[in-house]
Amino acid sequence: MRAPWIGLALCLALAWACGRSDSGCDRPRTATPIDRAVAGRITGTVTLQGAPPPMRTITLAGDPQCAAGHPGPVLSGDALVHDGRVENAFVYVKDGLGDRTFAVPDTAVTIDQAGCLYAPHVAGAQACQPVQFVNSDPVLHNVHGTPSQSPPWNFGMAVRGSQRAVRVPHPEVMIEVRCDVHPWMRAWLGIVDHPYFAVTRADGRFTFSDLPPGDYVVASWHERFGTRESRVSIGPREVKDVSFTYAGAP
Numbered sequence: 001m002r003a004p005w006i007g008l009a010l011c012l013a014l015a016w017a018c019g020r021s022d023s024g025c026d027r028p029r030t031a032t033p034i035d036r037a038v039a040g041r042i043t044g045t046v047t048l049q050g051a052p053p054p055m056r057t058i059t060l061a062g063d064p065q066c067a068a069g070h071p072g073p074v075l076s077g078d079a080l081v082h083d084g085r086v087e088n089a090f091v092y093v094k095d096g097l098g099d100r101t102f103a104v105p106d107t108a109v110t111i112d113q114a115g116c117l118y119a120p121h122v123a124g125a126q127a128c129q130p131v132q133f134v135n136s137d138p139v140l141h142n143v144h145g146t147p148s149q150s151p152p153w154n155f156g157m158a159v160r161g162s163q164r165a166v167r168v169p170h171p172e173v174m175i176e177v178r179c180d181v182h183p184w185m186r187a188w189l190g191i192v193d194h195p196y197f198a199v200t201r202a203d204g205r206f207t208f209s210d211l212p213p214g215d216y217v218v219a220s221w222h223e224r225f226g227t228r229e230s231r232v233s234i235g236p237r238e239v240k241d242v243s244f245t246y247a248g249a250p
């Protein structure tokens with residue numbers, strides 16, 4: 001028996017207690033007004049120079065119900081690059097917003113468990129925004145998030161169609177989420193305390209709109225390619241391109 005099973009068993013018995021991660025999300029926040037008449041925008045692309053590294057093939061043979069959802073080989077999905085454009089980079093404003101505060105969206109960010117994989121593999125949310133985990137599989141998963149700045153969570157989801165939300169109170173880039181039943185299942189969750197973040201899709205593009213004029217540090221995180229930062233100054237109504245280029249993939 002691996003050690004995670006012990007934690008899983010405990011959490012199935014004490015599911016509610018283990019799932020509590022939202023302390024710190026009940027205090028009222030007053031959002032700082034943004035003057036949209038002078039706000040600017042940052043756009044950009046995340047690219048990789050050279051050939052993308054190979055991705056690991058996941059062996060699902062040990063769990064027929066997981067394998068049934070996949071007619072072909074399943075890749076780890078941790079180095080998705082399309083004509084040089086990087087998918088699943090988490091791009092965000094790392095510094096420059098000062099002491100502004102922002103409204104927390106009520107709309108949940110959804111992470112599905114489908115075919116014994118997380119979808120999406122990388123997600124972002126604001127601190128205290130609901131992150132809704134869904135189980136679309138007819139098998140037991142547990143959702144084990146291990147932040148270092150916020151309380152961890154660990155709960156089982158045994159029923160197909162079940163949903164459960166967590167709220168992460170403190171910013172952290174990135175938080176690893178795993179399933180202890182299926183060791184290949186891994187998702188990454190980026191938490192920031194403002195709305196200027198994005199996860200790149202197949203075109204590698206991102207846009208931050210309604211950004212107050214100012215001096216910013218914009219950062220990109222990718223689980224295989226690492227982190228990059230770029231400084232940019234935004235004047236009133238200015239639109240600037242900030243692009244990130246990875247090279248020498250491991």
Ligand SMILES: [Cu+2]
Pocket residue numbers: 116140141142179180181182185
């Ligand atoms: Cu699982």
